[in-house]
Amino acid sequence: MPRCKSILLSALLFGSQAFATTFYADASIGKDTDPGTLAQPVKTLAKGMTLVKSDDTLLLQSGNYGDFSFGYAGADPKANWAWRPIAEVFSKWVTIAAAPGANPHLAKVQLGTLNHDTGWAISFEQKGNSDLRLRMEHLQIDDGIKIEGSRHVQIKHNTIRLTGDTITIMPRAGVSVFNGQFVTLDSNEITHSGIGIQGMTRDFVVRGNEIHHNSHDGISILGGENWLVEGNRIHDLDDGANDDEQKSGAKPWNMHVDGIHMYMVNSGAAKYAIGSRNFTFRNNVFYHLEAMGVMINANTAGGEYRDFTWENNIWGPVGGIGFHLGADFEERSCFATTPSSPLPPTPGPASSAGPWKAVRRVWPSGPSPPRPPRSTSSTTTSSASRSPFPPRTMWPGTSISPARTHRWTVSSSK
Numbered sequence: 001m002p003r004c005k006s007i008l009l010s011a012l013l014f015g016s017q018a019f020a021t022t023f024y025a026d027a028s029i030g031k032d033t034d035p036g037t038l039a040q041p042v043k044t045l046a047k048g049m050t051l052v053k054s055d056d057t058l059l060l061q062s063g064n065y066g067d068f069s070f071g072y073a074g075a076d077p078k079a080n081w082a083w084r085p086i087a088e089v090f091s092k093w094v095t096i097a098a099a100p101g102a103n104p105h106l107a108k109v110q111l112g113t114l115n116h117d118t119g120w121a122i123s124f125e126q127k128g129n130s131d132l133r134l135r136m137e138h139l140q141i142d143d144g145i146k147i148e149g150s151r152h153v154q155i156k157h158n159t160i161r162l163t164g165d166t167i168t169i170m171p172r173a174g175v176s177v178f179n180g181q182f183v184t185l186d187s188n189e190i191t192h193s194g195i196g197i198q199g200m201t202r203d204f205v206v207r208g209n210e211i212h213h214n215s216h217d218g219i220s221i222l223g224g225e226n227w228l229v230e231g232n233r234i235h236d237l238d239d240g241a242n243d244d245e246q247k248s249g250a251k252p253w254n255m256h257v258d259g260i261h262m263y264m265v266n267s268g269a270a271k272y273a274i275g276s277r278n279f280t281f282r283n284n285v286f287y288h289l290e291a292m293g294v295m296i297n298a299n300t301a302g303g304e305y306r307d308f309t310w311e312n313n314i315w316g317p318v319g320g321i322g323f324h325l326g327a328d329f330e331e332r333s334c335f336a337t338t339p340s341s342p343l344p345p346t347p348g349p350a351s352s353a354g355p356w357k358a359v360r361r362v363w364p365s366g367p368s369p370p371r372p373p374r375s376t377s378s379t380t381t382s383s384a385s386r387s388p389f390p391p392r393t394m395w396p397g398t399s400i401s402p403a404r405t406h407r408w409t410v411s412s413s414k
């Protein structure tokens with residue numbers, strides 16, 4: 001009897017693992033009537049996602065897979081209320097990743113919906129509406145990712161851009177996350193975007209991303225709780241217009257382009273976070289930003305800022321000031337060993353001395369440049385074993401002394 005029990009237990013414990021399957025899609029030569037094996041791949045991502053079950057992996061060969069929408073029922077984009085959440089999409093993680101050596105492109109990615117069953121916009125207090133358990137890795141995403149209402153999503157080692165010129169894409173974010181929970185953005189490159197990452201969510205990890213050459217704020221925080229913003233490199237953000245140019249009408253699109261910009265969006269409705277609580281910012285690097293390194297607005301919309309920790313961040317040169325504090329921190333907020341850096345050489349031939357000054361930098365539009373193919377060693381890589389950045393070093397000839405005290409400027413705009 002104990003033997004039977006143990007066999008039964010083994011079957012229960014390991015049965016599902018035994019059936020974890022890897023499927024393949026190939027946008028060029030696949031056929032959606034094929035079974036999705038390596039030799040007979042399906043053509044579309046949508047078809048591939050009908051094949052995968054919990055614990056499975058879908059690998060994409062090189063090619064263009066177009067828009068990807070997933071994690072809600074009904075898909076009439078003209079009627080928002082037709083998009084309904086699915087309570088649990090997968091019970092174990094499912095991975096969509098580049099096949100070894102492949103460089104697949106997706107266009108616009110939409111995961112989940114803000115709707116509930118009967119109408120528009122779940123409340124923030126609902127803590128999401130759907131357990132996706134979806135991981136996307138080593139992909140080139142050419143028109144941004146929107147994650148709404150979803151819990152358990154990992155976006156790792158992707159290159160994420162927006163499609164369009166630098167002005168028209170300004171209001172959009174490379175990745176936006178609203179009213180979800182347990183979402184992780186890990187080791188992505190977010191470039192040629194408007195806003196880099198925009199969020200109003202909870203239990204959110206933003207780790208090891210490089211956010212650069214965008215035309216709006218690096219990370220736009222609209223409220224939430226339990227955020228870890230760690231090890232990101234945020235640099236070279238500029239919209240190419242200053243306030244004077246806006247007033248003269250020459251460049252009316254002007255924004256203050258900051259590394260991190262925090263303010264509240266709060267009309268009193270339940271769907272808003274009504275506060276920013278328990279945020280940790282550590283080991284981030286900020287430099288070459290048009291306006292402020294970090295800009296925190298007064299929370300005049302109500303709500304609260306509380307329990308913030310800033311530690312071991314590095315502020316390089318920016319066009320405005322390193323840390324603009326426009327609000328009171330409340331309850332257990334602290335700074336620890338937070339240096340600003342000596343100025344590196346100013347880029348450009350005519351500016352070998354003096355502080356860095358924001359100038360318009362233009363980056364090419366059109367197709368994304370090729371990115372290095374992913375490693376062939378495994379389908380998933382832990383963030384601990386892989387970093388997209390070399391070991392953190394300062395600019396040549398400079399170093400940070402542990403004893404250095406902070407040098408950022410703190411001002412109050414109240």
Ligand SMILES: [Ca+2]
Nearest residue numbers: 239241254255
């Ligand atoms: Ca500007």
Ligand SMILES: [Ca+2]
Nearest residue numbers: 217256258261
């Ligand atoms: Ca801003």
